[in-house]
Amino acid sequence: MIKGRASSKRVLLILDDVDSGEQLDALAGGRDWFGSGSVIIITTRDEGVLLAHDVKQDEIYKPQELNEDLSRELFMLHAFDGELPQGEYVELSNEFVGAAGGLPLTLEVIGSLLSKKDVQEWKDTLEKLKTIPRYEVQQRLKLSYDSLDDLEKNIFLDISCFFIGWGRERANYMWEDCRWCPSAAIRVLVQRSLVKIGEESQEFEMHDQIRDMGRAIVDEESSRKLQKKSRLWNNQDSWGLLQRK
Structure with a gap:
């Protein structure tokens, strides 16, 4: 569909945080998908994804570390x-x-x-x-x-797995229903730069590497037994567990 509609047009396409070749195949299968003069920008932490997609070394920009x-x-x-x-x-x-x-x-x-x-x-x-x-x-x-206490850890894991992009007030209802008092914990997470809250939207924001760290912590709870994980953030895991019921 994308190839058919964009092949005669000059487009600017930005693909952020790509982590698999399948994503590129679906959204930017080849240079002939887009019209002459198009610019495709791809951000990824895995250079191999780009090389496997025939992106040349001189087309890859590697951000420099801070001096x-x-x-x-x-x-x-x-x-x-x-x-x-x-x-x-x-x-x-x-x-x-x-x-x-x-x-x-x-x-x-x-x-x-x-x-x-x-x-x-x-x-x-x-x-x-x-x-x-x-x-x-x-x-x-x-x-x-x-270094967080148990409540702060639980709030952090909930945000990293489920609540990124959620409004703070909406998430608070769920925590308060668990008899948790989230305000102080959220304040610590923000101070630690683990979580950010949009000034206008009041939505939870999180750097993707911090998000991935949180989800990895949950996955490590039990790599083999889904029913023992505290949070099922992956759709495939959720579906797999439901099929066993």
């Missing part, structure tokens, strides 16, 4: 509300900036985690961070999740 100055500025914005660190925090901040490897999301989440924490907590977190390879971004982000 040291920008990394330090972003980290301090979240760890100290933009103020300059004092005393032992100066050297510790430099170590965290180096360990983060210029990745903005890591700098934001770890900086938010450390905000208003004492020096010993900074040192403990730094040691944990150094044991996790830089490429294991989800495991690094999970340091913030691991």
Whole structure:
């Protein structure tokens, strides 16, 4: 359908967060699907998806990591509300900036985690961070999740699995029906940069890597027994469980 309608037109098509070749096959099967002068922009964390779709290396743009100055500025914005660190925090901040490897999301989440924490907590977190390879971004982000209390963890997992794009008030009704008091937990999640709330829409927003971390935590609860998972966010899992009933 897309090929038939767009083959004679010049279009701008943006495909965000593509994670499988099937998605590209369905939405941008070939260059001949679109008219001359068309621009197709694809964002993905898996370069192999692009290469398998005959995208040339010189057509792939790889975002650069933040340099040291920008990394330090972003980290301090979240760890100290933009103020300059004092005393032992100066050297510790430099170590965290180096360990983060210029990745903005890591700098934001770890900086938010450390905000208003004492020096010993900074040192403990730094040691944990150094044991996790830089490429294991989800495991690094999970340091913030691991420090949450049980209610905060449950609220976070609910949002990552079900409530992204939901209005805060709508989700609150469901939590309150479970006898939960979500307001304080949500405030912590926002402060930790794990969840954002749209200023006008009041809808929950979440970075896709943080979302994927939350869903991976749920999936790890029981990789084989669906009925033991606390949340069935995947349609195939939900359908599979219903078929067993």
